Amino acid sequence: MSEKIAFLGLGNLGTPIAESLIKAGYQLTVWNRTASKADPLARLGAKVVENAIDAIETGGIVISVLADDTVVEEIFSMELAEKLGKGGIHISMSTISPETSRQLSQIHDWYEATYIAAPIFARPEAVVAGVGNIAISGKAAAKEIAKPILQGFVKGIYDFGEDPGAANVVKLAGNFMIAASLEMMGEAFTMAEKNGISRQSIYEMLTQTLFAAPIFQNYGKFVANNVYEPVAFKLALGLKDINLTLQTASDVNVPMPMADLIRNRFISALAKKRNNLDWSALAQGASDDAGA
């Protein structure tokens, strides 16, 4: 295989994804705002460019894994969409609002390029292990080209139709559910602890039985120990996501009281200067409230 891919964004998730693509035989041209982050990719054979636009080939494929809506809109300017042009495909893996995806899709349409949303559910180690999952949406023809590329480094790809915002809705819903699971464990384990039961023992029972799913087993360890490091996803990004969730819900008149509660936990965690912890540190709020 010698297909070329432009790759924008080498953060915690972008880097292992780019590495997986190189290992799968793709020729990558990579760009990152902080250029030094491209060094490990360069050593694996990626071409590194100084400006995002120089990575783009007309009619080619570009994958972006960027921090948030603002960065995506800033980096993926009209100029880039124009250069990507006819037949070009933009696989946007960032967790952004469905509205931003829909707007970007329109801009791509003007230049006869195609934008598809393909946000990934995976922490960096899950990308390396190939056990992440992708929600995908957008035009069918482009998805059929994107899927074999993505399949190399994930377990499953779930298709949510033609609306380019649909996959982002699913990603936001999923992230909300993860955050809510953290709060849920925070409250349950704290109640158990103050009743003389070790957080570890209730964690073990519940995550081996009713809640035997990766989210509870992996994040539950953080909550059981009340230790929220190492950081894979910063707390401020968690707040960003829940804000997007609530905005997306509000746009279609859906109240989400549980998401409101989660949002306040994130805000409080930032007030307590926990931004350098993993986003799962929101679960510490329940312990704080109980004076534990």
Added chain:
Amino acid sequence: MSEKIAFLGLGNLGTPIAESLIKAGYQLTVWNRTASKADPLARLGAKVVENAIDAIETGGIVISVLADDTVVEEIFSMELAEKLGKGGIHISMSTISPETSRQLSQIHDWYEATYIAAPIFARPEAVVAGVGNIAISGKAAAKEIAKPILQGFVKGIYDFGEDPGAANVVKLAGNFMIAASLEMMGEAFTMAEKNGISRQSIYEMLTQTLFAAPIFQNYGKFVANNVYEPVAFKLALGLKDINLTLQTASDVNVPMPMADLIRNRFISALAKKRNNLDWSALAQGASDDAGA
């Protein structure tokens, strides 16, 4: 095996548990307030008695699976504890407050009997399939006698030490987490639905990946379809459990804002006359709020 067991309470859960014990070879003497519910057990060979106390043998084993704290306290009077007497073991499988378990344990102690808490996580069909799980706590010697009896019809038994209330705390924490999972899915699926994504498709992705656990897979079907039948656990019992959770938390100064939210969902569901639905109908609140 021909060991005798007294069995009190033949409701949705008690009946399949009693049947499993008979199939495992135990000689059961059963009692239920509504006597007709004992008929199927009688056909399997159980001895049926009219008064709970007649089921009890001094120094023997009694298993109770009753509806709530009030019923347990009413049925398991001092008279019964006295008759159970020296060497007798009471395996209490009801979901009741830890405080009630501790008080009952003291009463048993007076008569040299032993009370152990062994609430079960299982819907009736899970008992039949032998895939439920039990949290157990109380005096070690009695637990060692109880475990082989219980092992026959569950997947796992998790020991939470000598405090007779500990297993009830774990059961309440777990039930809270199930209820919170229902609300979480209700909000997430409704947000997706009003964004043009079918509840079924987001249910499928999330419960095959991040949330691939029985709670989400099984209850998620109810939430995906917004159909909360057949009833395995009535909505009013869900409210009873969350009230116990909040009381148990409050007793040790643990605020549980997510549990407060769940409690209000149950109250609202009762106001909407949903008591004849399964407790998972609390998840319909999110749809109602969204005018869906």
